[in-house]
Amino acid sequence: MKKNNAKAESSKDIRTAFIKFPHIVRILAALDRLYDYQCDNEDPEHIILLGESGVGKSTLVKRYARQHPRIEHDEYTEVPVLYMRIGPKPTRKALAQKSLEMLGDLLWFRGTEPQLTARFIGLLRTCRVRLVIVDEANHLVDGTGKKTLHTAADWFKCVIDDSKISYVFVGIPRVKRLLATNDQLRGRLREVIQIDRFSVANESAELEFRSALKNFKICMGDLPAIDISGATITRLFAFATDGRVRDICKLLARAVELAYAQPDPGLTDKVLAEAFRTVIYSGAPDNRNPFHETFNEMPLVKNDEPFAPEDH
Incomplete structure (x- = not known):
């Protein structure tokens, strides 16, 4: 029961997280200015x-x-x-x-x-x-x-x-x-x-993306997990979510659920790979799954892939 409660709470916290990133603070200030x-x-x-x-x-x-x-x-x-x-x-x-x-x-x-x-x-x-x-x-x-x-x-x-x-x-x-x-x-x-989407295009953008992932990690509570805010994993998240907050939340929420479903709960790269196949790219080949060791490190923008341009 305790494990189920932790899973539900962590997953919900990630899905509903509202983190005041620097750009959010700037936009809220602009809205307040208009409101006043x-x-x-x-x-x-x-x-x-x-x-x-x-x-x-x-x-x-x-x-x-x-x-x-x-x-x-x-x-x-x-x-x-x-x-x-x-x-x-x-x-x-x-x-x-x-x-x-x-x-x-x-x-x-x-x-x-x-x-x-x-x-x-x-x-x-x-x-x-x-x-x-x-x-x-x-x-x-x-x-x-x-x-x-x-x-x-x-x-x-x-x-x-x-x-x-x-x-x-x-x-x-x-x-x-x-x-x-x-x-x-x-x-x-x-x-x-x-x-803008989160990205790793330059050092400043990468640090902001890593900070965002660190905040999401806090939502996981005591769940044992790899460092999702590390430089290497952050780059994989950029491929897996295109830097979109909605997809980051979906991916991490499902990863938490899968992690707690294991006999020995823990969030690993294998769990992230399975979560990616579940909520981002159904049936993704291993070489198109950012969290699989055979990933070819090409953006997921082909016609049948999750971040294909809207024109397709």
Whole structure:
């Protein structure tokens, strides 16, 4: 029973870990700056937060929104931070409806687009919203025609101007296409913050990656384990996860479960190799498994491999 509890706790701690790496601290400071910004007599500030899939963008902004929960007053509901996730191929009306739904309007589906938009802007003021976070903003440009792309950008430009509230647009790098369609919107979204993958490309990046793995090692508690933050193993993690936090967590959480399943619990390179085959690259040949001794040390970017470019 004690072993099962330790396994469950360690695995959960890794999956839910929120470690304040240096870039996380910088982004939180930027969000706080927007949250505290007084927009009464001047234009609000806005941010675009970019990063490839799996680097932790959504986890970060969702956590920030949860730290500023809704407050029920007698006459209204205060929503300090409004978090909204954009669905695929949004139209102006769909954007207005989704915005109202996330704000808590029970009749979010009723009305014309101009009526919905006006109601949303009014409720932003009524609910004392101080920051709007638009997640999956790349859906504004994914699979949309030029006309739809332009109208989506124009809708947000109008809402930003009328609401006088700071916005954060979150998504993969394609979000920048949104700015190319509208000069006025581009002028309002000057600040771009990039979340990079962990890497071993240079000494500074490698030290940060090793520090991250050291923090994850702490989550394992008393489980006997190899030094996952060593220089050699860190390089293997770079191959195995492409430096993406989501995949690092998945790999280590499963490795912990497999380690505790052994008669003599312990996290070894063999356990990591099995975890990799389980949650990162099903059926990986030994020479394409970073934790196997025959690994050929080539990035896993072929068409059928986990980190192939999205174009494939």
